[in-house]
Amino acid sequence: MHKSAGDAQFRAASDQSLLVSFGQQITLENHQRVVKLLGLLQSQPIEGIRNLHPAYCSLLIKFDPLNLDHDQLQSGLVPHLARLDEAPLPKPPQIDIPVSYGGEFGPDLNEVAAMHGMSPAQTIELHSSPIYIVYFLGFAPGFAYLGGLPQALASPRLETPRAKVPQGSVGIGGNQTAVYPFATPGGWRLIGRTPVAMFRSDRARMTLLQIGDHVRFRPISKEEFAEFAAR
Amino acid sequence: MSGMVVETPGLFTTVQDLGREGFAPMGVSASGAADPISLRIGNRLVGNPQSAAGLEMTLVGGAFAFERAAVIALTGADFGPSANGIPLPMWTSIEIQGGQTVTLGSSRSGARAYLCIRGGIAVEPFLGSASTHVLSGLGGFEGRALRKSDRLDLGAALPLFRTRTLSSQMLERLQPRKVIRVTEGPQSDWFASSSWEIFCESTFRVTEQSNRMGIRLEGPPIPLDASREMITEGVSLGSIQVPPSGQPIILFVEQQTTGGYPKIANVISADVHSLGQLRPRDSIRFERIEMSAARSLLVEQEALLASQELIQE
Numbered sequence: 001m002h003k004s005a006g007d008a009q010f011r012a013a014s015d016q017s018l019l020v021s022f023g024q025q026i027t028l029e030n031h032q033r034v035v036k037l038l039g040l041l042q043s044q045p046i047e048g049i050r051n052l053h054p055a056y057c058s059l060l061i062k063f064d065p066l067n068l069d070h071d072q073l074q075s076g077l078v079p080h081l082a083r084l085d086e087a088p089l090p091k092p093p094q095i096d097i098p099v100s101y102g103g104e105f106g107p108d109l110n111e112v113a114a115m116h117g118m119s120p121a122q123t124i125e126l127h128s129s130p131i132y133i134v135y136f137l138g139f140a141p142g143f144a145y146l147g148g149l150p151q152a153l154a155s156p157r158l159e160t161p162r163a164k165v166p167q168g169s170v171g172i173g174g175n176q177t178a179v180y181p182f183a184t185p186g187g188w189r190l191i192g193r194t195p196v197a198m199f200r201s202d203r204a205r206m207t208l209l210q211i212g213d214h215v216r217f218r219p220i221s222k223e224e225f226a227e228f229a230a231r
Numbered sequence: 232m233s234g235m236v237v238e239t240p241g242l243f244t245t246v247q248d249l250g251r252e253g254f255a256p257m258g259v260s261a262s263g264a265a266d267p268i269s270l271r272i273g274n275r276l277v278g279n280p281q282s283a284a285g286l287e288m289t290l291v292g293g294a295f296a297f298e299r300a301a302v303i304a305l306t307g308a309d310f311g312p313s314a315n316g317i318p319l320p321m322w323t324s325i326e327i328q329g330g331q332t333v334t335l336g337s338s339r340s341g342a343r344a345y346l347c348i349r350g351g352i353a354v355e356p357f358l359g360s361a362s363t364h365v366l367s368g369l370g371g372f373e374g375r376a377l378r379k380s381d382r383l384d385l386g387a388a389l390p391l392f393r394t395r396t397l398s399s400q401m402l403e404r405l406q407p408r409k410v411i412r413v414t415e416g417p418q419s420d421w422f423a424s425s426s427w428e429i430f431c432e433s434t435f436r437v438t439e440q441s442n443r444m445g446i447r448l449e450g451p452p453i454p455l456d457a458s459r460e461m462i463t464e465g466v467s468l469g470s471i472q473v474p475p476s477g478q479p480i481i482l483f484v485e486q487q488t489t490g491g492y493p494k495i496a497n498v499i500s501a502d503v504h505s506l507g508q509l510r511p512r513d514s515i516r517f518e519r520i521e522m523s524a525a526r527s528l529l530v531e532q533e534a535l536l537a538s539q540e541l542i543q544e
Contacts, residue, residue, distance in 0.1 A: 013417045014497035015525040017467040026462060038256065053255040053465025055489050060465025062252070065500055065529055070522070137258035138463070138489030141367045144258075145463070145489075182367050199257075201357060201369055207257045 005081045007033070010074050016050075016065040018073050021058040026147070030057035031135055035212045036087040037080060046076045054136045054211055056145070094131065094214040097179065097194050099170050100225040101127075105193035112155050112172060112189050124219055126150050127177070127191065132215040137207060142181035142199030144209040149177045161187030168193045170217070181207075192217075195228035233299035233388070235348070237381040238332060241293035246352055246371035246383075248284040251360035255465065255488045262362040262370065262485050265443055266343050266507030268405055268536070269307035273347030275542060276304035276324045276395045283351035283386075284361035286377075288344045290510065292335020293377065295346070299329045299388060302349035306397075308341025308508055323396040324349075341407060341508035350386030364485060365443065393544045401541050405532075407508035412501070412518050414525050416470060416494035421456050429453050430495055431517055435479065439511045443485040446506060448515075452477025455493055463491040469498030469506065471517075481506060499525035501532045 003010060013019045020037065022030040038054050041061075048068035053060035063073055101124045102109040113123040132146040139145075154175040162185065165171070169180045171188030180186055181198035198208045209215060220228070237244075247270065250263020264270040264287055271281040286295075292310040305312045305321050312319040312335045319325055319333070327333060335344060354361050354372055363371025372383060422430070435450035453473050465488065466472070472480045472492035481498060482490065483506060496517065498506060509515065520528075535541065 011417045012414070012522060013465075013494070014467040014469060015414055015500050015522055015529065017465075017497075019417050019464065021464075024462065042256075050252040051255045051261065052253075053467075053488050055464045056462050058462075058464045060255075060467060062255075062467060065526060066533060069526065136489065137256065138465075139258060139487045141257060141259045141364070141369070184366060199367065211256060 005074070005078050006084075008077075008081050010070075012070050013060060017060055017062045018070050019058055019060050020077065023057050026056045026135070028133070031133075031147075032089055033084055034059050034136075036084050036089060038211065039090070040080045040083065040087060044080070046073070048073070053138070055138065056135050090212070092133075092212045092214050094216060095209060096216050096218050097196055097208075098220040098224065098228060099128070099192040099194050099217045100220050100222055101192035103222065105225070106170070106191040108189035109191040112153070112191055115155055116152055123153065123191070126153055128217040128219050132177070134209045134211055134213040134215060136211050137209065140182055140184055142207040142209070144178060144198070144207075144215070146177050146215060149175050151175065153177075155189050157187040158189060161185055165190065166193065168195065168198070170194060193225070195225050234382050234384045235298065236296045237377050237379055237383070238294040238296055240377040240379055240381070241288045241335065242291040243289040244293050244377045245287050245363040245365065246284050246354055246361055247287040247363060248361045249282045250362050250484065251358045251370075254358050258488050259358065259364070259367075260484075260486045260488050261468070262364045262443075263360070264345070264507070265484055266307050266345070266407070266504045268504040269343070269345050269507075270347065271536065272322070272397055272541075273304045273306035273345045276306070276322070276397065277302050277347050277349040278389065278392055278395070279347065279349060279351055283347070284354060285345050285347040285352065288335060288346070290342055291337050292344055294332050294334040296332045297327050297329060299385070301327045301385065301388065302392075303327055303333065304347045305335070305344060306347065307344045309339045310335035310337060310344040311339060312344075322402060324394050338510065342510045343507050348385055350389050353384040353386050366485065395542050395544055398540055398543055401535065404535060407505040408502060409514065410516050410518050411505060412499045412520050412525065412528070413471065413496035414499060414520060414522050416496045417464070418461070418493035419495055421459055421493050422453065422473070422495050423456070426453050426455060426495070427519075430479075431519055434514045434516055437509045437511050437513045437515065441509070441511060443483055445483055445486065446481040446509060448479045448481070450478070453479060453495065459493075461491055461493050463489050466490040466494065467497060469500075469503055470494045471496045471498065499528060501525065501528040
């Protein structure tokens with residue numbers, strides 16, 4: 001059984017899944033290899049693969065254990081992995097997400113600001129200035145893990161998670177930021193809310209964001225939020 | 232279209248088929264029946280494709296009034312089913328007359344009962360599956376558990392056929408297990424042999440917080456090497472996460488697609504259906520086996536499900 005091919009490491013995660021990892025660090029380079037391998041496996045599927053779970057620097061491949069085993073899958077992946085260097089990376093779209101910060105929409109904004117010795121306005125400015133990258137969607141449908149949060153905004157998770165975080169809430173958890181697509185339990189600190197749906201089953205592209213996309217948060221007023229939501 | 236009206240919904244009743252695979256890149260997990268073997272057999276008993284949608288009931292069943300004659304089968308856990316007061320057998324096809332009500336009570340053993348209906352339940356598929364995904368409110372019947380007075384459309388009433396019954400010998404062989412077999416997880420080496428000893432030799436209790444997303448266990452804490460930092464990665468069905476509390480969580484059918492806790496082990500595919508029959512306060516143990524053994528057990532189980540002797544006409 002191969003343990004690796006090039007810079008890819010293989011580990012059997014279960015009797016029906018294989019974990020392919022590119023290093024043990026969250027870097028853009030490792031992430032791009034995940035995006036490329038995912039793209040190759042979607043455009044030229046290997047028979048017997050049932051699902052693909054991308055993350056920061058790994059791809060979990062779920063397969064039909066009655067038609068494929070770990071060794072066969074690893075051998076099947078070798079040609080794909082050999083082509084990763086030359087595989088083109090599609091130019092990612094940039095998606096603007098309007099956010100109404102603070103107040104009832106961002107109940108933790110003042111606390112996050114105080115934690116870092118900033119004013120709420122500075123916090124909003126800092127959060128809405130970078131271009132974030134979508135590392136992957138996980139946890140729940142349409143939940144995008146974004147990379148690129150300014151270190152100055154990194155904030156510990158709440159000690160007691162909220163039982164229900166309202167849909168569209170924008171939160172900070174550790175050095176990550178994300179939008180909650182559905183009302184779910186959650187322990188991230190909430191600084192604002194977007195009126196835009198992150199997941200819509202009646203849209204051809206169901207998730208607003210996809211792996212590799214670039215994202216920017218645009219501050220809007222409460223009035224603009226109401227206008228948007230009424231549309 | 233004739234249908235079926237929910238007179239009482241039971242504790243938590245959803246429409247489920249075998250789930251939707253292939254959408255983890257969007258963060259959408261497969262979902263599907265918690266005890267897929269019971270759903271597959273139920274469908275075969277009524278002459279449906281194995282993947283047809285049925286009702287999954289949890290701990291307490293409901294009452295369902297049929298507007299037309301139907302052929303049904305009740306599988307999974309025994310919730311003491313009856314029709315207009317007359318007890319109904321499990322694991323066999325039954326003819327129900329239009330106007331009759333099929334009623335299920337509380338679980339006598341196991342957690343989930345299935346009601347399969349010849350022709351299936353007609354709901355709008357979401358991403359190719361009729362399964363309800365409760366967290367996101369998608370799929371199944373309006374994306375939620377059934378409520379009183381809901382009306383479900385049934386598939387076309389197919390012609391009648393000979394009664395089919397599951398062989399009692401096969402039923403015995405497919406019994407859910409309380410000793411759950413596992414293979415090593417992707418972080419199995421983060422756990423010292425003393426931690427593995429605790430994991431394999433202790434009894435764990437299923438807690439009340441368990442659901443289709445995850446089965447939370449309570450037992451002696453499993454220590455792990457805290458110096459290592461875990462990077463969130465894709466997680467597979469049946470993976471056994473160990474959070475800092477040391478109390479393991481088994482990721483189940485409506486699982487998150489990625490996770491950030493180390494995974495000591497993974498439930499083998501052939502034992503996933505047993506997880507679907509675990510009730511709060513049940514006690515379970517884990518038995519570590521080799522990957523090749525896990526594969527053989529699955530091949531054996533599938534051969535059993537495909538065998539001529541499974542169902543008697």
